[in-house]
Amino acid sequence: MLRHKIYKNFSSFLKMAKVKGQKEESMIWTEKYRPREFSEVLGHPEIVKRAKAFVQNQNMPHLLFSGPAGSGKTTLALIVAKKFFGPSWNENFLELNASDERGIDVVRRKVKSFARTKAFSGPFKIIFLDESDALTKEAQQALRRTMEIFTGTCRFILSCNISSKIIDPIQSRCSVFRFKLLDKKDTAKIIERIAKQEKFKINNKAIESLCDVSHGDLRRVINILQASASITKNIDENTIYEIIAEAKPADIKSILELALRGSFLDARNKLLDVMLKQGLSGLDIIKAVQREIWNLNIKEEEKLKLVEKCGETEFRLVEGSDDFIQLESLLASFILAKK
């Protein structure tokens, strides 16, 4: 979550830099490759169809875009605004970030001054409230009134990651669009498109790892790609794992297999090696171990036991225990569980 926030802040910083006359080559890729047409938005065919219809009919209800990070919510809101208003979209579209603009007062003041004048073209203006799940319940109650007051001149598009954090009265005022995680096929399409345009090579294994580590978050995929391509023009699996500071699944798998075979010392040494060489924390390792358990060639019950042990160790690490001692004890418990 934290990493995601940093990426996002970095993106908006570079967006500003671009406004001040940055060249295409030095643009951040998430902006450079942000779809500008409905047809370029990957996944979500039903959502895109409905959004297109709003533009065609020049009318739309308030909308709530809900779904995981980097799945295209902001992108779609921007396309809707641009298509709705044409060249004058900037005057008719206000983007507010609920978590930056802490108090609802700021939001209300900005909304009020924006909504006071009539739309330049089109029947109403559009206000896009990003990260609206960061608003407190009280702020949401206030927003509910604001939405009602300005319905005549404005439509709201709210975006959030978790829709249950949005109070019911707001949800019932909006038409809810649920964005899904983008699948591997779509993620791979983006990667190949960018590779072609930026003229670098990326092998299939690297594409596969990128899909695995990003969990459908395209912002993350594109940021990792940009960082990798600045190091090498031949991206492989190792480049990806170097950038993201995550343990390579193959390394973790071999540590686990050594432990399950009973070679405690070998497993421990390999673990130490991976941790030190790649500068990984205990928590990084636990997450990777947890994921890799499902790929081991052992019985289902044994997998469950190991997962339970991981949970215990993770808890101790979060509480502040020593990383290496806890991981060693985890390896020991794997060996004992197998016996």
Ligand SMILES: Nc1ncnc2c1ncn2[C@@H]1O[C@H](COP(=O)(O)OP(=O)(O)OP(=O)(O)O)[C@@H](O)[C@H]1O
């Ligand atoms: N469906 C998609 N098709 C093509 N590109 C996408 C899609 N979704 C995201 N992207 C790429 O990822 C970047 C980030 O997407 P976007 O800002 O729309 O995410 P978001 O859903 O608003 O995420 P958040 O919840 O973090 O605000 C875009 O600039 C674009 O390059």
Ligand SMILES: [Mg+2]
């Ligand atoms: Mg967004």
